[in-house]
Amino acid sequence: MRKIAVLSLVVLLLGFSGICYAATIGWSPSISWGDQTKKFSPDSGNTSFYGRKDSTGNLYVDPKSRWQFTQTNINDNYNLFNLYNQYYGFDIAVQDDNNTTVSAVNDGLYCNLPNPKIDLEDDGGLFGTGNGYYDEIEATCTTPLLLQANTDYRLNGSFRVYKTSTIQFGFTSQTSKKSSTGEYNTMDWQTHVYRNYPW
Numbered sequence: 252m253r254k255i256a257v258l259s260l261v262v263l264l265l266g267f268s269g270i271c272y273a274a275t276i277g278w279s280p281s282i283s284w285g286d287q288t289k290k291f292s293p294d295s296g297n298t299s300f301y302g303r304k305d306s307t308g309n310l311y312v313d314p315k316s317r318w319q320f321t322q323t324n325i326n327d328n329y330n331l332f333n334l335y336n337q338y339y340g341f342d343i344a345v346q347d348d349n350n351t352t353v354s355a356v357n358d359g360l361y362c363n364l365p366n367p368k369i370d371l372e373d374d375g376g377l378f379g380t381g382n383g384y385y386d387e388i389e390a391t392c393t394t395p396l397l398l399q400a401n402t403d404y405r406l407n408g409s410f411r412v413y414k415t416s417t418i419q420f421g422f423t424s425q426t427s428k429k430s431s432t433g434e435y436n437t438m439d440w441q442t443h444v445y446r447n448y449p450w
Contacts, residue, residue: 275302275310275415279450282442285361290327291339292424292441293318293404310412312448313359314343314388315405316422322400328426332395337426337438339364339398340391341406344421346445348374349385352414353448355385359409362390365397368435391427391435418448 279300286294303311318341320328329336341364345353355371356432361391362369367390388408392398423442427435 254438261375261404275412275449276304276313277302279446279448282444282446287424287441287443288322289424289439289441291439292443293320293324295319295321296422296443298422298444298446300446300450302449304367310415311355311358311405311409312353312412313409314420314422314446315407316341316343317403317405318424318443319403320394320398320400325398325400326421328395328398331426335428335438337428338391338393338435339395340389340425340427340435340437341404342387342389342423342440343408344372344387344389344404344423345410346419346421348379349376349382350386350418351375351382351384352416353384353386353410353412353418355388355408355410359407360388361405361407362405363405364392364447365395366393367391370435389435415449420446422446 266399281297281299283297298316301313328339360369370389371385372387373381390406421442422444423440425440426438429435
């Protein structure tokens with residue numbers, strides 16, 4: 252009887268591990284957003300995750316976002332650039348800067364904003380000096396006057412997963428000013444969606 256109980260427990264645990272594993276490979280459900288409070292921020296868009304393994308068995312999660320601007324959104328972005336030299340951008344970021352279970356990688360980066368500047372940022376560590384894990388993928392449109400309404404824009408990225416635990420990602424529109432060093436510093440932002448991985 253004891254052997255049967257132990258065997259049943261092993262089968263049960265294997266079943267649970269399969270369920271957890273299944274939630275990290277393949278497509279997540281899509282989550283959309285609607286009207287936003289900031290005028291520069293697109294009023295429609297959606298997000299998803301794609302979990303995969305590479306040829307050596309390393310686990311990755313690929314966050315994907317797509318959105319469209321209304322003409323009102325576009326007009327506000329034009330005004331922000333013409334009057335205040337502010338640039339529109341989109342950001343996918345782990346919400347805990349000091350997280351050490353995932354790190355953004357260059358593999359799979361895609362953005363079709365006009366002339367995007369894409370950066371991987373490590374904001375963790377003491378005073379945000381970095382902890383060796385890239386927690387943020389940031390795309391800045393360097394020619395915001397080329398943005399158009401009713402056009403499908405996307406930012407796709409990839410994070411290497413070192414340990415599968417619950418991680419919260421934020422999908423955020425932002426405006427930035429360009430510094431003398433060429434860095435784009437955030438001035439305002441609107442987070443559209445927070446999502447957990449695994450889903």
